[in-house]
Amino acid sequence: xxxxxxxxxxxxxxxxxxxxxxxxxxxxxxxxxxxxxxxxxxxxxxxxxxxxxxxxxxxxxxxxxxxxxxxxxxxxxxxxxxxxxxxxxxxxxxxxxxxxxxxxxxxxxxxxxxxx
Amino acid sequence: xxxxxxxxxxxxxxxxxxxxxxxxxxxxxxxxxxxxxxxxxxxxxxxxxxxxxxxxxxxxxxxxxxxxxxxxxxxxxxxxxxxxxxxxxxxxxxxxxxxxxxxxxxxxxxxxxxxxxxxxxxxxxxxxxxxxxxxxxxxxxxxxxxxxxxxx
Numbered sequence: 340x341x342x343x344x345x346x347x348x349x350x351x352x353x354x355x356x357x358x359x360x361x362x363x364x365x366x367x368x369x370x371x372x373x374x375x376x377x378x379x380x381x382x383x384x385x386x387x388x389x390x391x392x393x394x395x396x397x398x399x400x401x402x403x404x405x406x407x408x409x410x411x412x413x414x415x416x417x418x419x420x421x422x423x424x425x426x427x428x429x430x431x432x433x434x435x436x437x438x439x440x441x442x443x444x445x446x447x448x449x450x451x452x453x454x455x
Numbered sequence: 456x457x458x459x460x461x462x463x464x465x466x467x468x469x470x471x472x473x474x475x476x477x478x479x480x481x482x483x484x485x486x487x488x489x490x491x492x493x494x495x496x497x498x499x500x501x502x503x504x505x506x507x508x509x510x511x512x513x514x515x516x517x518x519x520x521x522x523x524x525x526x527x528x529x530x531x532x533x534x535x536x537x538x539x540x541x542x543x544x545x546x547x548x549x550x551x552x553x554x555x556x557x558x559x560x561x562x563x564x565x566x567x568x569x570x571x572x573x574x575x576x577x578x579x580x581x582x583x584x585x586x587x588x589x590x591x592x593x594x595x596x597x598x599x600x601x602x603x604x605x606x607x
Binding site: 422425426428429430431432433434435436437439440 | 572
């Protein structure tokens with residue numbers, strides 16, 4: 340996880356990830372819109388591969404890179420973890436309300452579809 | 456290296472209880488302490504006070520995973536049985552981990568009450584409890600969150 344965050348901390352590598360989100364690309368395709376050398380792009384791709392965000396395979400002389408979407412999902416999961424604390428709290432509120440529910444006569448709420 | 460990530464999320468629940476009962480569960484410490492800090496991960500509640508009025512606030516200190524968490528809030532808006540808005544900060548072992556605005560809106564629906572809880576937060580570099588994650592978090596989290604949202 341640390342490696343993923345560290346890899347994505349670099350703006351060039353984020354641009355590579357965004358490009359690969361549109362579909363697989365060769366290293367030279369990745370390098371074309373960037374103002375850096377091909378060897379520099381290769382190094383960035385290696386960092387992305389090392390943390391599992393990108394997979395590449397070489398066919399002949401051409402290396403094609405693709406995004407590992409499941410790895411990106413682990414980052415999303417990390418961000419989602421924050422909301423879970425409130426989800427659990429609000430579920431416990433529901434349990435609390437159930438456990439303290441007054442008798443049907445005093446706290447009667449019309450069920451769905453019923454006209455009061 | 457310092458970092459901040461901004462995020463907004465909303466959680467919706469429908470409870471089979473009248474708005475008055477749902478509201479009351481937030482408004483009195485006897486009720487709120489039954490559910491608010493009582494997380495399975497929490498080892499002990501060290502302190503919990505609640506002054507439920509505009510300008511008042513809530514304080515909760517709890518131990519979890521060997522660390523001390525504190526929650527400090529201040530209420531900015533309360534409409535009985537309808538809504539409340541507060542701002543709060545969270546610390547872990549004395550490090551500020553987030554500053555947020557929380558809102559709860561209650562709407563009567565057939566069969567009960569719909570609750571919408573919205574949090575708008577600035578999550579700071581202390582938020583991850585793993586000590587290793589210090590490097591590489593400067594400015595990417597904000598753009599990463601937007602990116603993930605865009606590609607969800």
